[in-house]
Amino acid sequence: MTYCVGLRLSQGLVLLSDTRTNAGIDNVSRFKKMFTWRSRDRAIAMMTSGNLSITQGVITRINRAIEESAADDSIETILSAESMFRVAQLVGERMGEMQDRFRKSLEQRGAAADASIIVAGQRKGGKQRLFLVYSAGNFIEATDDTCYFQIGEHKYGKPILDRVLTPQTPIPEALKAVFVSMDSTLRSNLSVGMPLDLAVIKTDTYEFEVERRIENDDPAFAEISTRWSDALREAFHTLPEFYHAKRPSRKAAAKRKAPARRKR
Numbered sequence: 001m002t003y004c005v006g007l008r009l010s011q012g013l014v015l016l017s018d019t020r021t022n023a024g025i026d027n028v029s030r031f032k033k034m035f036t037w038r039s040r041d042r043a044i045a046m047m048t049s050g051n052l053s054i055t056q057g058v059i060t061r062i063n064r065a066i067e068e069s070a071a072d073d074s075i076e077t078i079l080s081a082e083s084m085f086r087v088a089q090l091v092g093e094r095m096g097e098m099q100d101r102f103r104k105s106l107e108q109r110g111a112a113a114d115a116s117i118i119v120a121g122q123r124k125g126g127k128q129r130l131f132l133v134y135s136a137g138n139f140i141e142a143t144d145d146t147c148y149f150q151i152g153e154h155k156y157g158k159p160i161l162d163r164v165l166t167p168q169t170p171i172p173e174a175l176k177a178v179f180v181s182m183d184s185t186l187r188s189n190l191s192v193g194m195p196l197d198l199a200v201i202k203t204d205t206y207e208f209e210v211e212r213r214i215e216n217d218d219p220a221f222a223e224i225s226t227r228w229s230d231a232l233r234e235a236f237h238t239l240p241e242f243y244h245a246k247r248p249s250r251k252a253a254a255k256r257k258a259p260a261r262r263k264r
Contacts, residue, residue, distance in 0.1 A: 002049045007130075008147050037078060041124040050114050
C-alpha cells in the first residue's frame with residue numbers, strides 16, 4: 001500500500017509520498033511513487049497508488065511519448081499539452097488503456113487492478129492545478145473548498161489536514177501539516193514506510209522549489225515526529241474530565257455515617 005498527499009495552496013503546490021509497496025507480510029519492497037517533469041514553461045508532478053503494474057505502465061507510456069516526440073513533434077505529450085487540464089486528460093487516457101488491457105486478466109487471477117494518480121503542476125499562462133485521476137481515467141480537480149487530495153492509506157493522516165489547512169496556509173505551515181499527516185500514517189499502518197519523496201512548486205515559478213528524498217534518519221522529520229507526539233500527550237493530559245462520579249444524596253450520606261444498630 002502507500003500514502004500520498006498533494007496540496008493546492010495560494011503560494012504553491014506541496015506533494016509528499018512514501019515508497020513502500022506491501023504484497024504480504026513477507027514481501028515488502030521500496031518503489032518510487034512520485035515522478036516529476038520540467039520544461040521551460042511548466043513543472044509537473046505525479047504520485048501513484050494502487051496496482052503497481054498499472055501505474056508503472058501509465059508512467060512508462062507518458063515517458064515514451066515524450067521520447068518519441070523528439071523525433072515527431074505531432075505527438076502530444078504532457079510537456080506540449082495546451083493546459084494542465086489536458087495533461088490530466090492524457091494521464092486519464094493512459095490509465096484507461098492500461099485498465100482495458102490488463103484489468104480483466106488481473107481480476108481473473110484474484111488481483112486488484114484499481115489505481116489512482118494525483119497530477120499537479122502549472123503551465124506558463126495558466127493557474128496551478130491539482131487533479132485526482134481514477135482507475136476509469138476520469139478525474140476531479142481540487143478547489144478552494146477541498147484544497148488537497150490523498151491516495152492510498154489516507155484515513156490516519158486526514159484529521160490534521162482537515163483541522164489546519166486552507167488555501168491561504170503558507171507553505172512552511174503546510175509542510176508541517178503534511179509531515180504530521182505522514183507521521184500519523186507511518187505510526188498506524190505498517191504498509192506505509194520511509195523513505196519519503198517531497199516536492200514543492202511555488203506559484204508562477206514553473207520549477208521545483210524543493211525536490212528531495214527524506215530518509216529514515218532525517219533529523220528534521222524526526223524532530224517533527226517527536227515534538228508532535230509530545231504535544232499530543234501534553235494536550236491529552238490537559239483535557240477536562242468528562243465523567244464525574246455521582247454525588248450521593250444527603251439522606252444516603254447520613255445513612256452511611258449513622259452507627260449500625262446492635263441486634264438483640
